Amino acid sequence: MANTDSENLGDLVRSRLPKSPTGIVGFDEITGGGLPAGRPSLVCGPPGTGKSLFALQFLVNGIKLYGEPGVFLTFEQSRADVVADVSSLDLDIDGLEADGRLLVDALMLEPQAIETGEFNLEALMVRLAWAVEKFGAKRVAIDNVEALFAAFTKPALVRSELQRLFRLLKDQGLTTVITGERGDGTLTRHGIEEYLSDCVVVLDDRVVQDVATRRLRVLKYRGSNHGRNEYPFLIGAHGLEVLPITSLGLNKQVSAERVSTGVPGLDDMLGGEGVFRGSGILVSGSSGTGKTTIGASFADAACQRGEVVLFFSFEESEAEIHRNMSSVGLDLTGWVDRGLLHFHCERPTTRGLEDHLAMMQQLIQEKAPTLVVIDPVSSLARGATAFDVSAMLMRQVYYLKAAGITAVMTVLTDESDLAQSIINISSLVDTSLELVVLTALGERNRGLYVLKSRGTAHSNQIREFVLSDTGVEVVPVVIGAEGLLTGSARIAAESAERVSAESMSLESEELARALERRRETVDEHVATLRDDFAAEERLTQRLITASEQRQEALRLDRLAQGRRRTVRPPEVEP
């Protein structure tokens, strides 16, 4: 659903129909540019769904953002009420009126007007036309036309006069928002949607499991494509904000900067550098696996870098967090004192889902943190439907990403359904860490692995997440003959390894020494042999020399004898 919708929204932008942007966050995205320019649009819904606010914001934004003066005609409230109702928002009605760019025309209908015969509502049109001309208005809002039906006894007449009014507005090329109250089975109580067929927006405030969520839907948009889903919206500090899940821009700036997780060993698992700044990190795990501790470590690391951190806690009080974190060597109080760390602790049930979102966004804007921890995001979502949860998370993640804020969200996976829907959005987060319980050999140890981490090399190993009073640490597990070893088994295995390593080194030293000794022996042997040989050589040499001398002497003797024989006849021989 999400994918096809984002494609549609892409097409909307290219739509040719002239449109008037409302400046309402998200609405212009789902309508591909806003309301049909120069035409009336109907905004309807039950009481209290924000119709008047929509109308007023459309005008105020028109003035502030698009330089189009506006006229606000209300049949429901006094001018003071209009101003008071939006006083908490930064709409500045008084200022705009003083500038002559906005007119709030509060027409309190005379309930005691006595009808004495035929009449029409021409004066309404005259006064509106007059105001439009006087203020050079390009935008008009009429809130709420149903009141006209209550003021006069002739609905048929009111209906035909309204039809005339809408035609007049159209003829004058005024972009108009007309609000109507939802009727029983019809969009408006008196069926005026029949005359307002260009664009119909339906607002709704539904309570699902005790939690109210506001939704907006563009029912009809003649001549234009539009996002056809129901979009959750909220009324926050800046008024109405529609949060189309898919249309929040994906063209945000991304940072290549990496920030430490604050957990030694975890950075190593994430390619040695931690996570990307401005990315979304989901830490999921069952109860007691150390999710809060991971969140606190991120916070601690950021504060060490001198950055501002906003920590939303929906389960523990600030004092509890301080106590619990100091037990694992994380002292957060110092950061609070230095104004770097801000806690916001609130019960999840105090507000509805979108109220929480609005509150969080407000605080984020106020404190301008670089890191936000939401612990746990799953308890926030209690009571909401799976769709709402993922929608809210997506909104939150997109919001934070767009603001370049690193977001650490923890998810308690014990609530299986909810957790599943949260895990389902893990496609949206950049890094997903999963904490698991490793039970073996009568122990329960914490394990951690990186489910995914976009754009970074990361370890595929389950490592042990160790919490001790000196701090938190992620250490590689030992894979032994019995499988993964954690806890004391790991420590035992590690020490066994150490022992065997020691004995091995002893042995080799022994061998080396033996070898050395052997070498010495051999050397000695060789030296002796050489000496013996030298002695032998000398002796032999002498013998050779003696033998040669004897041979020479013999030869000389023979020579002498031969000479003698030639003097004397050989008969002398015996």
Place this chain on the structure above:
Amino acid sequence: MTTASEPQEREREPTLERLRLTLFVSGASATSSRAVVRLRDLCDRHWPSGYDLEIVDIYQQPEVVFARGVLAVPTLIKELPLPVKVLIGDFTDESRVLTALGMPGTKRG
């Protein structure tokens, strides 16, 4: 205005005060012309102490229309005597007009 005036009101002769009326009409439309004629006739017959009638053409004086919060035409505002009353329509229903304006004709009718 005060509670003390209540018994007086019943026996009061309605002839003492002048009627002050403002009538909003749209130009020279048939309904508007008819309304003016009917109103003058009614006042002449039922309010002998006289009346002041101001006629406002909504097209000529839109700022007055704006200031007075007028939506319909014809609209008649009875300014005096108090209380202020607002009547809309072309005065076809004569008895309602007389009741609204507190004219003695009511009793007769």
